[in-house]
Amino acid sequence: MNLRVGAFGRQEGASAVAICMFGGSCFAFDSAALFSDGNASYLTYAIALIASLLLFELLCAALNKRGGLDLSSLVGGSVVKRFLTVPLMLSLLLAALLPMQQCLLTVTQYVFVDAKQASVCLYLLPCLTLLCLLGAEPLVRTARILLPVLGISILIALVSNASQMHAYRLFPIPVGKPEKLLHESASALHRTVSPLLALLCIGDGTQRADAQKSAGRIGAAVGAIAVLSMLLGLSCCFSYGLLRDMPSPFYRLLVEARTDSPALRLDRAALFLWTACSLLGSAIEVFAAGVLLCRTFGVRDVRPVVCALSALCVSAVLLLYRDSEPAARTLSLLYRYGWIGAVVPLPLLCIGGRRKRVCAAS
Amino acid sequence: MRRIVIALCCLLLTAGCMHSKHLDEYAYAVDIGVERGTTMPYLVTLLVSVPGTGDEQTTAKNVAISAEARTFSEAIETLNAAYPSRLSISRASLLLLSESLAREGGQSAFLDFSFGKPDLWPNLRLAVASGSVKETLEGWTSETDPSLRKIKTSVGELTARSGLSADIGYGAYLECVREGRIDALVAYAGENDWSLKADLVGDDAYPYLGGSLLVSSSLKTTTAGSAVFDGDRMVGVLDGQHTMAVLLVTDAFVSGELLFTMPDGQPLCVRLHRARAPRIVLNGAHATADVYLEADLVSPQTVDMTSDELTAFLSSHLEQLLSRVFAALQRVNSDAMGFGRFAAMRFTSAEAWESFDAKAAYRALTVDFTAHVRLSHNPRRPVLE
Numbered sequence: 001m002n003l004r005v006g007a008f009g010r011q012e013g014a015s016a017v018a019i020c021m022f023g024g025s026c027f028a029f030d031s032a033a034l035f036s037d038g039n040a041s042y043l044t045y046a047i048a049l050i051a052s053l054l055l056f057e058l059l060c061a062a063l064n065k066r067g068g069l070d071l072s073s074l075v076g077g078s079v080v081k082r083f084l085t086v087p088l089m090l091s092l093l094l095a096a097l098l099p100m101q102q103c104l105l106t107v108t109q110y111v112f113v114d115a116k117q118a119s120v121c122l123y124l125l126p127c128l129t130l131l132c133l134l135g136a137e138p139l140v141r142t143a144r145i146l147l148p149v150l151g152i153s154i155l156i157a158l159v160s161n162a163s164q165m166h167a168y169r170l171f172p173i174p175v176g177k178p179e180k181l182l183h184e185s186a187s188a189l190h191r192t193v194s195p196l197l198a199l200l201c202i203g204d205g206t207q208r209a210d211a212q213k214s215a216g217r218i219g220a221a222v223g224a225i226a227v228l229s230m231l232l233g234l235s236c237c238f239s240y241g242l243l244r245d246m247p248s249p250f251y252r253l254l255v256e257a258r259t260d261s262p263a264l265r266l267d268r269a270a271l272f273l274w275t276a277c278s279l280l281g282s283a284i285e286v287f288a289a290g291v292l293l294c295r296t297f298g299v300r301d302v303r304p305v306v307c308a309l310s311a312l313c314v315s316a317v318l319l320l321y322r323d324s325e326p327a328a329r330t331l332s333l334l335y336r337y338g339w340i341g342a343v344v345p346l347p348l349l350c351i352g353g354r355r356k357r358v359c360a361a362s
Numbered sequence: 363m364r365r366i367v368i369a370l371c372c373l374l375l376t377a378g379c380m381h382s383k384h385l386d387e388y389a390y391a392v393d394i395g396v397e398r399g400t401t402m403p404y405l406v407t408l409l410v411s412v413p414g415t416g417d418e419q420t421t422a423k424n425v426a427i428s429a430e431a432r433t434f435s436e437a438i439e440t441l442n443a444a445y446p447s448r449l450s451i452s453r454a455s456l457l458l459l460s461e462s463l464a465r466e467g468g469q470s471a472f473l474d475f476s477f478g479k480p481d482l483w484p485n486l487r488l489a490v491a492s493g494s495v496k497e498t499l500e501g502w503t504s505e506t507d508p509s510l511r512k513i514k515t516s517v518g519e520l521t522a523r524s525g526l527s528a529d530i531g532y533g534a535y536l537e538c539v540r541e542g543r544i545d546a547l548v549a550y551a552g553e554n555d556w557s558l559k560a561d562l563v564g565d566d567a568y569p570y571l572g573g574s575l576l577v578s579s580s581l582k583t584t585t586a587g588s589a590v591f592d593g594d595r596m597v598g599v600l601d602g603q604h605t606m607a608v609l610l611v612t613d614a615f616v617s618g619e620l621l622f623t624m625p626d627g628q629p630l631c632v633r634l635h636r637a638r639a640p641r642i643v644l645n646g647a648h649a650t651a652d653v654y655l656e657a658d659l660v661s662p663q664t665v666d667m668t669s670d671e672l673t674a675f676l677s678s679h680l681e682q683l684l685s686r687v688f689a690a691l692q693r694v695n696s697d698a699m700g701f702g703r704f705a706a707m708r709f710t711s712a713e714a715w716e717s718f719d720a721k722a723a724y725r726a727l728t729v730d731f732t733a734h735v736r737l738s739h740n741p742r743r744p745v746l747e
Contacts, residue, residue, distance in 0.1 A: 038712035164534070168543065168703035176710030239541050240712060 002301045003291055005205045006137025010215045013199055013206050015144040016284050017219025018226065020195035022150065023278035025227040026250045028098035028191060030335040035244035038174030040181055042231040048188035049224050055346055056196045060213045062350040069204035069212060072295035074349040084345040085296045088197065091341035092289035094334060095194030096282035097313045101320055103275045106248040111268060117321055125314040131283035132290065132306040136202045139284050150277050153270045154226055157253050158233045165236035190339035194285060196220060197342060201288035286310050389447035392424065395495030396469065397460030402430035406437035408449065409499050424503055426496050456487045457532050460495050467595030485531035490589035490596065492552030492573045501553050501583030525609050525618030526570055526602030528588040539594045542720055544700035547608055550599055551585040562590060562598040562690040570602030590696045597694040607687040610653045611699040613639050619660060622679050631660040632676060637736065644704040649729045657735050669737050680733035688729055697724045
């Protein structure tokens with residue numbers, strides 16, 4: 001089989017998870033819904049991350065018992081479980097397209113102001129297909145190179161705005177409505193579980209179960225530090241009333257520098273770096289979806305599959321990019337309920353895997 | 363075959379050259395001014411940077427162009443129709459409002475374009491001009507600083523170094539208007555006419571106020587003191603010393619000099635430095651505000667008091683100053699000291715906070731100010747000894 005997963009180490013795996021997490025969490029959220037009733041984005045993200053890590057540990061334990069390194073090992077020969085992987089694939093595609101859609105919005109709004117959206121898409125989106133065709137190993141190795149640079153850009157964004165950050169903007173913290181907190185945490189679950197899911201799809205590239213597990217843990221920790229520091233910095237820089245009307249709040253953090261600040265001209269450089277990281281994260285997720293589909297349904301070559309999936313992704317981005325009511329409503333629903341496709345099939349896959357192992361032993 | 367495909371892909375990257383726009387096709391506005399128009403609601407003035415021709419004898423200069431319009435976009439498009447280059451406001455770093463427009467209020471709706479108009483830098487400096495915007499901008503212009511870059515930097519430095527003016531960005535001003543947790547304090551500028559004007563508190567013999575400075579220089583416009591806002595409506599001015607008092611409470615103060623009057627009637631100039639962040643505790647309708655400062659005597663360098671006596675004297679006078687300024691602000695319903703920031707901490711939902719009448723609570727608020735001053739040297743011995 002030509003799956004082009006290759007071989008990579010713990011650092012590469014962790015970097016891939018961290019970059020997917022950053023791209024998905026910093027670009028892919030609905031400001032109007034997230035900040036409609038106060039700002040608890042950092043709280044809900046932390047809750048979602050903990051839940052994702054628990055799911056990840058559960059999946060690793062199930063894989064360990066099964067003796068496999070990737071999610072398709074849990075499927076076995078079951079037809080039902082094969083079709084349970086379909087929502088997982090769609091969820092990975094959704095995790096890939098949502099940050100791309102937001103990145104494109106930011107780039108066309110703030111950089112290529114006079115350009116048509118489709119014209120900008122023409123340049124950015126085919127890169128997704130080319131990246132996916134490279135395979136997992138080049139992608140995760142690129143992630144490892146980009147991660148320190150990303151960290152520096154985040155540090156610069158936070159330090160240059162430190163004088164404008166005030167704790168009073170965090171209040172009121174909306175803990176008075178626990179059901180809303182839970183709902184937001186569930187929405188955030190999609191952004192935190194998808195990178196770990198992508199790692200589990202291509203995790204045989206790490207060649208060892210313990211390497212895969214530690215890559216997931218370290219990557220989640222690094223990604224969480226990056227995202228939580230950005231979310232907290234954002235929350236201290238803008239109050240929730242401003243954030244809910246802000247289309248690209250993380251980019252706004254970059255442009256808050258005063259005109260006489262040395263960080264003044266770094267906004268475009270940082271935006272392009274973050275767009276590149278987001279595109280890389282999306283490519284990793286699309287590739288992971290392709291590998292899962294190939295292994296589950298016995299397709300021998302991943303290349304036509306990832307071409308088809310990236311075309312699907314690109315088409316969805318272009319469709320959702322339209323300034324129309326149905327597109328906006330669809331996008332809002334995807335942000336809110338996209339986690340269902342990622343989270344619901346996973347425990348079902350785990351339970352089935354363990355029972356089969358017990359039967360085989362007896 | 364692969365090389366041909368790669369070459370074809372690279373050709374796609376050159377498509378941008380077909381609709382390229384060169385830098386010299388644009389004219390960049392470095393400052394924006396807004397005031398009431400005579401025919402249309404608003405008069406928008408842009409100070410446009412005109413580059414030099416490359417000759418050593420010729421320098422860049424600024425040209426003020428203005429248009430009356432109903433909206434900001436309309437003003438820009440009107441000016442584009444009357445100017446040889448395409449105007450760009452992406453490099454503007456100062457937004458100047460006329461005092462008459464600011465006092466009417468309601469201009470934030472006209473100006474609330476920072477999110478909808480992404481090519482405008484969201485944190486450009488904001489200032490209020492006591493007179494005509496065009497004359498104020500021209501009064502700042504000099505041959506040595508045609509882009510006003512140094513003037514704008516010095517406003518920030520003035521605030522940090524002397525604490526005698528406010529430094530607020532347009533994004534922060536919008537937040538004050540929309541969120542209602544703190545009212546804006548904006549730098550105040552005016553054409554110098556040597557006439558002394560009273561501020562809101564009204565107890566200074568020489569109010570350090572823009573347009574009223576007793577100074578003679580090539581620049582006709584001076585910046586000092588601050589304009590006080592209640593929401594998006596200007597309600598008064600504070601001179602330099604009183605602006606410093608507000609900055610002490612909002613933690614925007616770094617260092618500055620204050621003048622006191624000694625018991626024997628002699629003036630005492632003291633340099634104050636921020637020691638740590640002020641502590642504000644809000645308990646219902648009562649608040650306590652503690653400010654922490656280090657003090658150095660400037661003039662005279664020695665006084666006939668012990669350290670304890672001088673510390674008590676300075677603390678007492680500072681507390682009185684803070685109370686007078688607070689009372690003046692409360693009279694005009696301006697929470698420039700930002701007690702509303704702490705009111706939100708009591709709420710656990712945005713709904714409850716949004717239905718809370720923060721201004722009514724502010725009008726009923728009583729505040730106890732405490733100044734903790736630490737002298738950095740013995741007042742009976744000069745610094746050099």
